[in-house]
Amino acid sequence: MTRSMLIMLAAALPLPAMPALAQQGGAPAVATPVHQALGQVLPKRSPEQVYAKVCGYCHGRNVGPIILGRGLPAEAVHYIVRHGQNAMPAFRPTEITPAELDALSPWVSQSPARKEEHGQ
Amino acid sequence: MSLDLDRRGLLGAGLAGAASIGLGTGASAASPAPLAPGRSMADFAGAMKAFRGVVGAEWVFGDEEAVAPYDKAYIPDPAHRYKPVGAVCPQSLEEVQAIVRIANQYRQPLWTVSTGKNMGYGMTSPATPGQVVLDLKRMNRILEVDAELGTCLLEPGVTYQQLKDYLDENRIPLWIDVPTVGPIASPVGNTLDRGVGYTPYGEHFMFQCGMEVVLPSGEVMRTGMGSIKGSTAWQAFKWGYGPYLDGLFTQSNFGIVTKMGLWLMPRPPVYKPFMVRHGEMADVPRIIEAMRPLRVSNLVANCNLMMSASYQLAMFKRRNEIVPDGAPLDDASVKKAAKANGLGMWNTYFALYGTDETIAGVEPIIRASLSASGGEVLTAAEMGDNPWFHHHQTLMQGGLNLDEIGLLRWRGSGGGLAWFAPVAAARGVEAERQTALARQIVESHGFDYTAAYAIGWRDLHHIIALLFDKADAAEHARADACYKDLVVRFGAQGWASYRTGVNSMDLVARQYGEVNRRFNATLKHAIDPNGILSPGKSGII
Numbered sequence: 001m002t003r004s005m006l007i008m009l010a011a012a013l014p015l016p017a018m019p020a021l022a023q024q025g026g027a028p029a030v031a032t033p034v035h036q037a038l039g040q041v042l043p044k045r046s047p048e049q050v051y052a053k054v055c056g057y058c059h060g061r062n063v064g065p066i067i068l069g070r071g072l073p074a075e076a077v078h079y080i081v082r083h084g085q086n087a088m089p090a091f092r093p094t095e096i097t098p099a100e101l102d103a104l105s106p107w108v109s110q111s112p113a114r115k116e117e118h119g120q
Numbered sequence: 121m122s123l124d125l126d127r128r129g130l131l132g133a134g135l136a137g138a139a140s141i142g143l144g145t146g147a148s149a150a151s152p153a154p155l156a157p158g159r160s161m162a163d164f165a166g167a168m169k170a171f172r173g174v175v176g177a178e179w180v181f182g183d184e185e186a187v188a189p190y191d192k193a194y195i196p197d198p199a200h201r202y203k204p205v206g207a208v209c210p211q212s213l214e215e216v217q218a219i220v221r222i223a224n225q226y227r228q229p230l231w232t233v234s235t236g237k238n239m240g241y242g243m244t245s246p247a248t249p250g251q252v253v254l255d256l257k258r259m260n261r262i263l264e265v266d267a268e269l270g271t272c273l274l275e276p277g278v279t280y281q282q283l284k285d286y287l288d289e290n291r292i293p294l295w296i297d298v299p300t301v302g303p304i305a306s307p308v309g310n311t312l313d314r315g316v317g318y319t320p321y322g323e324h325f326m327f328q329c330g331m332e333v334v335l336p337s338g339e340v341m342r343t344g345m346g347s348i349k350g351s352t353a354w355q356a357f358k359w360g361y362g363p364y365l366d367g368l369f370t371q372s373n374f375g376i377v378t379k380m381g382l383w384l385m386p387r388p389p390v391y392k393p394f395m396v397r398h399g400e401m402a403d404v405p406r407i408i409e410a411m412r413p414l415r416v417s418n419l420v421a422n423c424n425l426m427m428s429a430s431y432q433l434a435m436f437k438r439r440n441e442i443v444p445d446g447a448p449l450d451d452a453s454v455k456k457a458a459k460a461n462g463l464g465m466w467n468t469y470f471a472l473y474g475t476d477e478t479i480a481g482v483e484p485i486i487r488a489s490l491s492a493s494g495g496e497v498l499t500a501a502e503m504g505d506n507p508w509f510h511h512h513q514t515l516m517q518g519g520l521n522l523d524e525i526g527l528l529r530w531r532g533s534g535g536g537l538a539w540f541a542p543v544a545a546a547r548g549v550e551a552e553r554q555t556a557l558a559r560q561i562v563e564s565h566g567f568d569y570t571a572a573y574a575i576g577w578r579d580l581h582h583i584i585a586l587l588f589d590k591a592d593a594a595e596h597a598r599a600d601a602c603y604k605d606l607v608v609r610f611g612a613q614g615w616a617s618y619r620t621g622v623n624s625m626d627l628v629a630r631q632y633g634e635v636n637r638r639f640n641a642t643l644k645h646a647i648d649p650n651g652i653l654s655p656g657k658s659g660i661i
């Protein structure tokens with residue numbers, strides 16, 4: 001996929017019109033905890049964990065558009081994570097490692113929608 | 121001409137044309153990323169090669185695609201001046217030292233960030249051309265947590281999320297104190313820019329204790345008690361001996377902080393959040409006058425957020441849900457939308473921390489004075505699951521969310537935000553004048569007054585979110601002009617920013633005066649003769 005196609009695709013993602021429900025804040029849907037030992041760097045996280053600790057604070061919570069269950073191409077997910085998109089900041093390889101992103105992009109693409117998510 | 125002027129005269133004079141020799145520095149024909157003043161392609165290439173030798177090729181970024189994540193910012197920058205030329209990402213103190221030695225050798229400036237989520241202040245964009253971002257996010261070890269003393273020692277890349285997860289998992293009954301964007305930002309980065317949060321530990325730099333710093337020479341210095349062999353008080357006693365040094369490394373470019381101690385608040389037995397709802401824009405002075413004695417006496421111990429209705433609405437709504445596109449955001453429409461969502465024109469959040477007995481003792485006093493100011497004093501009992509109340513209830517106990525990122529979608533496709541944050545003493549008349557002036561300026565440029573006051577112990581941070589659609593070139597240019605107008609016209613009244621973005625560091629530094637500026641420059645030139653650490657930070661070159 002070319003870069004301009006990716007951008008078009010990303011731009012086509014509709015933004016949420018308004019909060020559907022009065023439900024903000026709190027921890028996103030449960031994923032296994034990331035165990036970080038004292039004196040050690042953060043271990044590699046699973047896609048579920050990255051989603052819970054980063055993406056899921058906005059997506060599906062009235063801040064960013066819902067991205068699960070929409071079959072977004074993995075390449076588009078990858079591109080948008082690294083470049084940001086309008087209100088979304090970019091995430092650097094030091095924040096979401098290349099290995100984590102390689103697993104995250106297809107996971108976002110293939111994951112089913114979640115009932116508890118809202119906003120779009 | 122002074123050395124200072126010589127250095128400053130070089131600003132922006134960097135060479136373009138990195139692409140021409142195929143180094144992939146982020147340069148392209150359309151928008152070349154300039155090198156640092158006076159640096160050649162050979163210097164730059166030599167430094168990048170040497171950096172790779174330290175951290176490995178996979179943690180040095182030089183081509184346009186690889187540098188892209190370092191180039192996304194919310195601030196107005198119509199000429200795209202604040203563009204990094206590369207990035208290097210160490211994982212240890214020794215790697216940082218080696219990078220600093222190389223930077224000195226090649227005179228390659230480094231722009232240091234911890235987690236680099238300085239959103240609305242420039243993210244990871246450097247203040248002057250040709251800088252390589254020194255990205256410390258990979259240094260993210262939680263080194264110590266002392267549950268009895270309520271202290272911790274952290275590396276710069278530890279996010280608030282990591283620290284909170286660690287405390288929760290290990291059932292350590294200590295709280296963190298977050299800025300509103302906790303999950304992706306860091307205690308070290310935020311504290312070094314003297315950021316704020318909303319528990320009683322909200323003035324972050326006050327609760328910092330001990331640092332380890334790599335100096336521009338590559339030497340490592342520990343502040344406070346940290347340089348005493350065998351001391352157990354590095355995170356317990358702030359001042360050490362002689363001049364207090366820690367302040368020198370905040371909002372500055374005198375060193376690279378590689379470890380920081382912080383105090384953490386013990387979880388109180390009882391936490392009770394409140395919202396005070398006021399009905400009119402004109403209630404500003406009454407609210408401040410009522411809150412000040414409560415804050416100065418510490419009866420109310422946390423940093424309060426006094427949020428305008430428009431700021432609150434902008435978090436979860438889009439502008440065209442309130443008024444049609446192109447129409448001014450009038451008070452009547454805002455008031456109507458606020459009311460429909462359980463909000464007033466000003467919504468002030470504070471909390472009480474203690475035991476049932478202590479809270480029962482002070483609550484009536486606080487209620488009496490806030491009610492006398494014309495506010496309705498509300499709690500979870502009345503507000504229930506109101507999303508705004510819930511957001512602030514989360515914040516005032518150091519909880520994590522990113523709800524406020526919603527601000528970035530207020531206008532059009534959004535993505536534009538610059539914080540303008542002038543300080544005043546906590547007096548009603550000052551706030552009243554500031555609100556009037558800010559409204560006049562932003563509205564004259566076609567923007568909205570979406571603002572809050574953070575009521576500190578004796579001060580006000582007037583937090584004005586200049587929200588614009590970055591995809592609209594004309595609006596982007598107007599936002600740039602509006603921001604400068606705000607800085608200049610507030611400055612003329614004696615009000616200057618507590619912190620600012622890379623787009624205005626020089627402008628604000630000039631307001632703090634030439635003597636201060638020269639003093640900073642003298643220090644800078646003495647300790648960093650090659651000018652390699654974050655040139656331009658806080659206007660210091």
Ligand SMILES: Cc1cc2nc3c(=O)[nH]c(=O)nc-3n(C[C@H](O)[C@H](O)[C@H](O)COP(=O)(O)OP(=O)(O)OC[C@H]3O[C@@H](n4cnc5c(N)ncnc54)[C@H](O)[C@@H]3O)c2cc1C
Pocket residue numbers: 232233234235236237238239240243256276298299300301304305306307308309310312313314315316317369371372375376377378524525527537657
């Ligand atoms: C919607 C929204 C709400 C926000 N709310 C708040 C808020 O409530 N309170 C608040 O304070 N901010 C707030 N911010 C601003 C900002 O996002 C936070 O302050 C954030 O914590 C800063 O980013 P960071 O923690 O990643 O620090 P970094 O970006 O890593 O660091 C900030 C700056 O400190 C210096 N620095 C960092 N690390 C080092 C180091 N190791 N050595 C030397 N210098 C260093 C650098 O100059 C750097 O640019 C908000 C932003 C947005 C968009």
